[in-house]
């Protein structure tokens with residue numbers, strides 16, 4: 001099992017982020033406001049950061065951050081999360097994953 | 101005259117950016133849509149990038165990018181530019197600076 005797979009299956013909501021990225025900050029805040037307790041991995045602060053970036057790139061995620069996984073599944077970046085939120089699909093998705 | 105002062109007085113609209121930052125991309129696009137022809141400096145792609153970052157930090161700009169100068173004056177980051185746009189104050193400011 002590669003690192004990303006192990007990390008994303010360990011918590012209902014997992015966010016790969018960079019601490020310097022304000023768009024990542026926005027998405028983190030949005031999920032926190034829902035009452036979610038996400039696992040947040042700041043790739044610029046982790047020794048394994050480059051390895052995880054490579055894995056995300058291989059999974060087709062480019063540009064890389066933010067990368068949001070819900071229930072172990074890749075959901076999307078900032079655009080997708082915000083679209084789902086506007087379509088009122090985000091909360092049901094979080095509930096189904098046991099994040100709420 | 102320090103590098104930043106020289107750069108920001110050379111064109112009506114100057115943007116300090118990072119090529120990897122999507123918020124910078126949004127602000128660049130917004131100004132281009134106005135018909136402005138900004139000087140864009142991608143700090144992650146310039147040898148002088150770190151020097152310019154230090155100068156911007158000393159001028160109180162933290163976090164650093166995007167940093168937008170109009171008519172040689174520091175106007176703000178993404179939040180300020182978007183607020184001015186919503187208040188309909190951005191276009192007059194651009195006109196006064198000779199950018200439109």
Ligand SMILES: N[C@@H](CCC(=O)N[C@@H](CS)C(=O)NCC(=O)O)C(=O)O
Pocket residue numbers: 021023063064065066076077078079080120121122123
């Ligand atoms: N449209 C994407 C934008 C993602 C994006 O551009 N992320 C930037 C940071 S804001 C990035 O990862 N840049 C390339 C890199 O840092 O490797 C989204 O909605 O999440």
Ligand SMILES: N[C@@H](CCC(=O)N[C@@H](CS)C(=O)NCC(=O)O)C(=O)O
Pocket residue numbers: 020021022023121123163164165166176177178179180
């Ligand atoms: N509120 C600021 C946010 C600026 C910001 O957080 N910029 C980030 C990139 S999105 C940054 O420069 N981070 C620190 C750094 O990279 O030095 C704005 O509206 O522009």
Ligand code: FES
Pocket residue numbers: 020021022023024120121122123124
């Ligand atoms: S680095 Fe600026 S929005 Fe992501």
